[in-house]
């Protein structure tokens with residue numbers, strides 16, 4: 001049964017361009033797959049563990065091959081549970097606003113928590129080996145203005161996807177959402193059409 005992990009990272013909810021287009025994508029994708037399932041992970045409503053103390057020590061214990069203390073093991077169990085939601089997915093859909101040329105800090109927090117050795121990748125002297133190969137990533141990226149500086153939104157998620165072993169990625173951009181209601185509506189409409197067309201292929 002195809003399974004999609006939908007990662008929502010805009011706090012604008014009803015007004016959000018990335019969420020609007022992501023929902024269009026999900027509806028179209030579900031219409032193609034009679035028995036598909038969707039797991040929604042809203043980074044603004046999901047408790048994300050702080051990555052210090054026992055969680056940080058649990059990471060380094062794993063890298064050094066040292067047994068984790070009970071406190072570290074408990075912290076690691078919470079991280080493993082979140083990472084498992086990525087492992088279970090066939091498609092990982094990111095709906096992501098551009099914030100200061102990159103991604104919102106809550107999404108970065110999620111990525112920093114789940115991107116762990118032996119959960120999403122392994123590494124040895126030959127380098128990184130992603131464990132999510134065979135999955136697909138879809139990025140629906142909203143931006144207020146036309147891009148005139150370095151892009152750290154899609155580029156960052158592409159680097160992350162490659163690290164975890166995913167090389168099949170599709171991007172849909174909704175640009176100029178801050179340039180007035182008409183421009184915003186046009187941009188959303190074009191991106192929604194692209195989302196429906198993409199969903200038909202996945």
Ligand SMILES: Cc1cc2nc3c(=O)[nH]c(=O)nc-3n(C[C@H](O)[C@H](O)[C@H](O)COP(=O)(O)O)c2cc1C
Nearest residue numbers: 010016017018097098099100101142143144145177
């Ligand atoms: C904190 C913050 C930072 C932003 N930084 C940028 C930026 O660097 N470049 C840009 O084009 N738009 C920027 N914007 C505008 C958003 O990208 C735009 O409103 C977009 O539509 C947000 O996606 P959403 O509608 O899905 O929330 C920023 C908005 C916020 C709230």
